[in-house]
Amino acid sequence: MFPGVLRFAQWRYLWASGVLTLFAAGLYTTQGGTHPPRGDTWQGYTLGTVAALMMLWLALLGIRKRRYASALGSVQGWTSAHIYLGVAVIPIATLHCGAHFHWNVHTLAYSLMCAVVISGLFGLLVYLSYPRQLSVNREGGSRSALFAELLDLDRRGRDLAQRCDPGTAIAVKSGIERTTIGGGVLAQLLAIDRSEYNPGGDTSSTNSDQQAVIDLVAARLPRAGRSAEAADLQNLLLLVCRRQAVLRRIRRDIQMQGWLRIWLYGHVPLTFAALVGLIVHILTTFLYW
Amino acid sequence: MSTQGPDLKYRLAIIGAGPAGLSAAARAALLDRKSGRSTPGHVLLEGFSQHAKTIQYYQRGKHVMAEPGFLDLRSDLRFDAGSRERILQNWQEDYRHAGINLRLNAEVKSVSGRCGDFVMQLADAQTLRAEKVVLAVGTAGNPVKLGVPGEECSAVQYQLDDPKAYANETIIVVGAGDAAVENALALSEQNDVIIVNQKGEFSRPKEANLTAVVAAIADPTTRLDCFYNTRVREIAENPRQSPPLSVLFDTPEGRKSVACHRVIARLGSTPARGFVESMGITFPNSRKDAVPELNEQYESNVAGIYIVGSLAGYPLIKQAMNQGYDVAEFIYGNTTLKPVDHQLLEWQFSGITFFPTPDQALGRCKARVPMFRELNALGFRELVIESAISVAYPRGPEYADEKRKIDALIDRQMQEGRKPRATRIVHEGEVLYEPGEFGTSFFTIVNGSVKLESNDGSTPSRELSAGNFFGEMSLLSGRPRTERAVAGAGCVLVETPRRTMVKLMNSNEEVRRSIDEMFMIRELQRCFAPSATVPELQRFTARVGVRECKAGDIVFTEGEAGESLFIVRSGGITLTRKVDSRALMVAEVGAGGLIGELAVMGDPIRHETARASRACELLEVKRREFLELVRRPGAPLDPLRQGVSRRFTDMAKMQIRPQAASMLGFLMGAGLGEATDVLVIDESLCVGCDNCEKACAETHGGVSRLDRKAGSTFAHVHIPVACRHCEQPHCMKDCPPNAIRRSPSGEVYIDDSCIGCRACEKNCPYDAIQMVHQPPTKPSLLTWLQAIVGRAGGEVSNSASGEVQADRAKAIKCDACIGVKHGPACVKACPTGAAIRIGPERYIELIEAPRE
Numbered sequence A: 001m002f003p004g005v006l007r008f009a010q011w012r013y014l015w016a017s018g019v020l021t022l023f024a025a026g027l028y029t030t031q032g033g034t035h036p037p038r039g040d041t042w043q044g045y046t047l048g049t050v051a052a053l054m055m056l057w058l059a060l061l062g063i064r065k066r067r068y069a070s071a072l073g074s075v076q077g078w079t080s081a082h083i084y085l086g087v088a089v090i091p092i093a094t095l096h097c098g099a100h101f102h103w104n105v106h107t108l109a110y111s112l113m114c115a116v117v118i119s120g121l122f123g124l125l126v127y128l129s130y131p132r133q134l135s136v137n138r139e140g141g142s143r144s145a146l147f148a149e150l151l152d153l154d155r156r157g158r159d160l161a162q163r164c165d166p167g168t169a170i171a172v173k174s175g176i177e178r179t180t181i182g183g184g185v186l187a188q189l190l191a192i193d194r195s196e197y198n199p200g201g202d203t204s205s206t207n208s209d210q211q212a213v214i215d216l217v218a219a220r221l222p223r224a225g226r227s228a229e230a231a232d233l234q235n236l237l238l239l240v241c242r243r244q245a246v247l248r249r250i251r252r253d254i255q256m257q258g259w260l261r262i263w264l265y266g267h268v269p270l271t272f273a274a275l276v277g278l279i280v281h282i283l284t285t286f287l288y289w
Numbered sequence B: 001m002s003t004q005g006p007d008l009k010y011r012l013a014i015i016g017a018g019p020a021g022l023s024a025a026a027r028a029a030l031l032d033r034k035s036g037r038s039t040p041g042h043v044l045l046e047g048f049s050q051h052a053k054t055i056q057y058y059q060r061g062k063h064v065m066a067e068p069g070f071l072d073l074r075s076d077l078r079f080d081a082g083s084r085e086r087i088l089q090n091w092q093e094d095y096r097h098a099g100i101n102l103r104l105n106a107e108v109k110s111v112s113g114r115c116g117d118f119v120m121q122l123a124d125a126q127t128l129r130a131e132k133v134v135l136a137v138g139t140a141g142n143p144v145k146l147g148v149p150g151e152e153c154s155a156v157q158y159q160l161d162d163p164k165a166y167a168n169e170t171i172i173v174v175g176a177g178d179a180a181v182e183n184a185l186a187l188s189e190q191n192d193v194i195i196v197n198q199k200g201e202f203s204r205p206k207e208a209n210l211t212a213v214v215a216a217i218a219d220p221t222t223r224l225d226c227f228y229n230t231r232v233r234e235i236a237e238n239p240r241q242s243p244p245l246s247v248l249f250d251t252p253e254g255r256k257s258v259a260c261h262r263v264i265a266r267l268g269s270t271p272a273r274g275f276v277e278s279m280g281i282t283f284p285n286s287r288k289d290a291v292p293e294l295n296e297q298y299e300s301n302v303a304g305i306y307i308v309g310s311l312a313g314y315p316l317i318k319q320a321m322n323q324g325y326d327v328a329e330f331i332y333g334n335t336t337l338k339p340v341d342h343q344l345l346e347w348q349f350s351g352i353t354f355f356p357t358p359d360q361a362l363g364r365c366k367a368r369v370p371m372f373r374e375l376n377a378l379g380f381r382e383l384v385i386e387s388a389i390s391v392a393y394p395r396g397p398e399y400a401d402e403k404r405k406i407d408a409l410i411d412r413q414m415q416e417g418r419k420p421r422a423t424r425i426v427h428e429g430e431v432l433y434e435p436g437e438f439g440t441s442f443f444t445i446v447n448g449s450v451k452l453e454s455n456d457g458s459t460p461s462r463e464l465s466a467g468n469f470f471g472e473m474s475l476l477s478g479r480p481r482t483e484r485a486v487a488g489a490g491c492v493l494v495e496t497p498r499r500t501m502v503k504l505m506n507s508n509e510e511v512r513r514s515i516d517e518m519f520m521i522r523e524l525q526r527c528f529a530p531s532a533t534v535p536e537l538q539r540f541t542a543r544v545g546v547r548e549c550k551a552g553d554i555v556f557t558e559g560e561a562g563e564s565l566f567i568v569r570s571g572g573i574t575l576t577r578k579v580d581s582r583a584l585m586v587a588e589v590g591a592g593g594l595i596g597e598l599a600v601m602g603d604p605i606r607h608e609t610a611r612a613s614r615a616c617e618l619l620e621v622k623r624r625e626f627l628e629l630v631r632r633p634g635a636p637l638d639p640l641r642q643g644v645s646r647r648f649t650d651m652a653k654m655q656i657r658p659q660a661a662s663m664l665g666f667l668m669g670a671g672l673g674e675a676t677d678v679l680v681i682d683e684s685l686c687v688g689c690d691n692c693e694k695a696c697a698e699t700h701g702g703v704s705r706l707d708r709k710a711g712s713t714f715a716h717v718h719i720p721v722a723c724r725h726c727e728q729p730h731c732m733k734d735c736p737p738n739a740i741r742r743s744p745s746g747e748v749y750i751d752d753s754c755i756g757c758r759a760c761e762k763n764c765p766y767d768a769i770q771m772v773h774q775p776p777t778k779p780s781l782l783t784w785l786q787a788i789v790g791r792a793g794g795e796v797s798n799s800a801s802g803e804v805q806a807d808r809a810k811a812i813k814c815d816a817c818i819g820v821k822h823g824p825a826c827v828k829a830c831p832t833g834a835a836i837r838i839g840p841e842r843y844i845e846l847i848e849a850p851r852e
Helices: A008-029 A042-059 A077-096 A103-137 A142-164 A167-178 A185-189 A208-223 A227-287 B017-032 B083-099 B180-187 B206-217 B272-277 B315-329 B341-349 B356-368 B377-386 B395-415 B472-478 B500-506 B509-527 B536-539 B625-631 B638-656 B658-669 B691-699 B758-764 B781-787 B840-850
Strands: B009-015 B042-045 B108-114 B119-122 B125-137 B170-174 B194-195 B224-227 B232-239 B245-253 B254-260 B264-266 B305-307 B386-391 B422-425 B431-433 B441-447 B449-454 B461-466 B483-487 B492-495 B547-548 B554-556 B564-570 B572-579 B583-588 B609-612 B616-622 B678-682 B707-714 B719-721 B740-742 B749-750 B770-772 B811-813 B835-838
Touching: A008 A042, A008 A077, A008 B758, A042 A227, A042 B272, A042 B740, A077 A103, A077 B749, A103 A227, A103 B770, A167 A208, A185 A227, A227 B125, A227 B770, B009 B017, B009 B083, B009 B119, B017 B042, B017 B083, B017 B315, B017 B441, B042 B125, B042 B840, B108 B206, B125 B315, B170 B180, B180 B206, B180 B264, B194 B305, B206 B224, B206 B811, B224 B811, B232 B264, B264 B431, B305 B315, B315 B616, B356 B377, B356 B441, B377 B492, B377 B500, B377 B811, B395 B422, B431 B658, B441 B449, B441 B472, B441 B500, B472 B500, B472 B509, B472 B564, B492 B500, B509 B536, B509 B564, B536 B625, B536 B840, B564 B572, B572 B616, B572 B638, B572 B658, B583 B658, B616 B625, B658 B707, B658 B719, B678 B740, B691 B707, B749 B811
Parallel strands: B009 B042, B009 B125, B125 B305, B170 B194, B170 B264, B194 B224, B386 B422
Antiparallel strands: B108 B119, B119 B125, B232 B245, B245 B254, B386 B492, B431 B483, B441 B492, B449 B461, B449 B483, B547 B616, B554 B609, B564 B616, B572 B583, B572 B609, B678 B719, B678 B835, B707 B719, B740 B749, B770 B811
16 A cells, blocks of 8 residues: 555666666676776766766756656656666766776766765665654654643643642752753754753752653652652652653654754755766866867 | 504515615615605614624625625625625615615514504514515524623623734633634633633533633633633623723622623524514424525515515525515516526526526426425525536437537627526437446436436436436435436436535425435335336335434444344444454444344344444334345345345454454544545655645645644554545535535535635534635745745745735635646655555555554
């Protein structure tokens, strides 16, 4: 029912790019003569042209994706072809240059192309693994539902903390107020938690993963004076633990969604760089022949 | 003739100064003048302090449409689409100019007497006499007042136009129904609101409102509070104070006074029906939307009392104004006046040479169809105007001639800027519809014959003659057509849209009964006795029961003994079995399906619990009738037995796999039981790129019709908020201009005639309809770059951005990219294949798919 992007149309584009690569390898082996195989034989030019056209076509996905009324295949089909042909462009380009690498613009173009493909493979990995993990992490809810739950826990936490001793109350309430979620790009991608709380006095102490506040409430529990206080503290402990669980989910959600998006910020600029490299490579080849 | 003296006797009294009443009075005033009278022979009585109360109550600046577009206006008052203010202003100028004898604040309490001498008792104890009475009171009724001192203070209101118009006030909302709850919730966004409930809990509002109001009251952060078991005792106004009102309550703890800026009482309204019935006017049944019986001149069963406007079943302003004009003409003695829709009928019958005039055509249609004979003249006329007329000619010169004539007529109409209206010319043998098509119309044969045949030969083909009807199955159950209909020799058909037919069935018991009976006969034929004839089956119909169930009602319970089976006529039934004390869903049976058949075929003990998953209608066939039916010679039992075996195997498979049963339960809970085409997203593939929404927006005027993030999820299957193209679309139910349509391939869409009334938005249980203003055109790349403001692909700003829009918000919804060859944009644009659209036949794949 949901074949996924790799299995699209019974692996159609895996077969297509496999055949194309084999054809390229065959063509490569036909290069004879005294020189080792290189880009300046007719086979080399053919392979180079194929690789260059493939790179251009691969970049066109960005345009096709935005042609929403287009009847030219489905975006899924294009993406499937993009993945397989994108991987195939590395062996074909390598066959084109005969694995001759030097410190020059040609190798630079080649490296940029490889960087694009590698960033794409990274993206593929993220696309294949994170959606399922995201879905599991959200347990059928949505991020806004998680935030709603957090707000509810915050409110109840404050009410409950109010009934406890001043030290616990200040710690829990400050812990709620100084909880941080998200932040900069790195903080989101690495799920860095800079939450703090007030352990007493006018100080601030780290409360990463809410553990410090949990420990504080737990430590207070055996010292409870009245049975009502013990009951409140138990409820509070349960609540701060639930906050920890919800916060972990939210951070994980932000983190994975971040990775799902961020890789394109590498892949797309690298694509433009590789296309520029390709143009420079072609121009220099013909100008300085 | 009429005299006017101390006893104030008029020739004509018009009750209600809405569009119909004003128009009637304007005409009467002109006719009075023409006849050279020095004093008015008419009076227009209005209980409210202004004219056109309903429109006065529209919110400020509201755009009022002039539907139906095909009908011309015939009135001495101006009316065209425009703002509420302009329309009211025009009417005020016009009625003053016309010299209408208007009496405001003159609420009529009762009408007694008889034609020639009616006596009207006004609320201020005055009496008026008139020879004839026109009722133009509408159906909105009058709001119930608080009934306490101070109820008429200016800051005490009985309706709320725009909750956003008030900020930082203390507002008391009285009432516990939907209107009160909705007002209170909306107002509490920027005001302190106290909702006053006479009872100890909220029980009347709809589920969603109930949950919302209870949660809001419980939440200390909201600005909504509630006084339970409380009544308003007195309201005092002191304009020099702030806030100006002081409200005294009787609470369980004693009297309590609260200062506030405003009191909004939403206590319901007294329906007009009671008032109408008190004059002796009868309604055909007790349904809420029933319309009194009227003759062609709008006269009711009480001679001398005429009814026009929405009370007569014509809710649109233009229709009401036309009727007002006509009724005044009729009463003043113009017997030759043709209604303004006469021309429309002429066009509709233009292709039928053997019906010379529309009136003759109407008469012949009525005479030939037994069901139509039950309709009153006005109702039948309306039915025909809303229907399409088809005529079949044999292929040849006559067909070609007629076709040419009609094409020319349509060209002429298009040039005049009219919507084409003409007879539909078909050739004999032409297919009217195919099996599998979603039909939304009902056909009546006025002349000639029509052949019905099934694709698979399960029922023998049959020829229907004049007077018969077909297409009732799709009408009643919302299922696609099961047969092919072919135009026969000389056939003339009236094709009535579903909405008109439903309205008719609700107001006419005879029509309902005959359609019901034919439906039953054809269902029995389809399920048990394909070769039986109609007369043979007719004797069973009285013995087959019809059972109506509300959502959640139990039809039968597992373990009990039963002796009947049920055919699901409309709606759906969920079958569950108890496994380890848990109710496991094993099947969902939709319209056309059978349940409980084993009880009549051997085992009398029910092995499932059957519960209505939504409102549904069932036909109950008892064992005795069943056996009689299947024991007829030539009745094949084998297909029936095979069907039972298949269904029980499916249920057994479901029962042994709780995970699959849970998935089925989830899908049905998400409304897929009534869906025909639903967007499903595999969350384990969805990367959240929102390309589906962008594609939808890009291909549909800038606004996405689906909300990917919203909706429900189970085991990675996500059902986003998007139209499910329901079997019997909820949105279609009360659309005044009939703007929501279903294409033969099943897509439910909204056409240009939407008037933005929001009925569909409220009726859709899946929140799939949004109201939006025409979005601004998307800038080209160049202008976008120049301005450096704007948005990326997809959505452009709409009303939500707060821009002031002159036009009126219209309803939009998913149209499943109707007519686009390569399929829906949302699915086509998904890069990972996570989004698909499926119909019920593929649910099994979702259920069977192995999942973690």
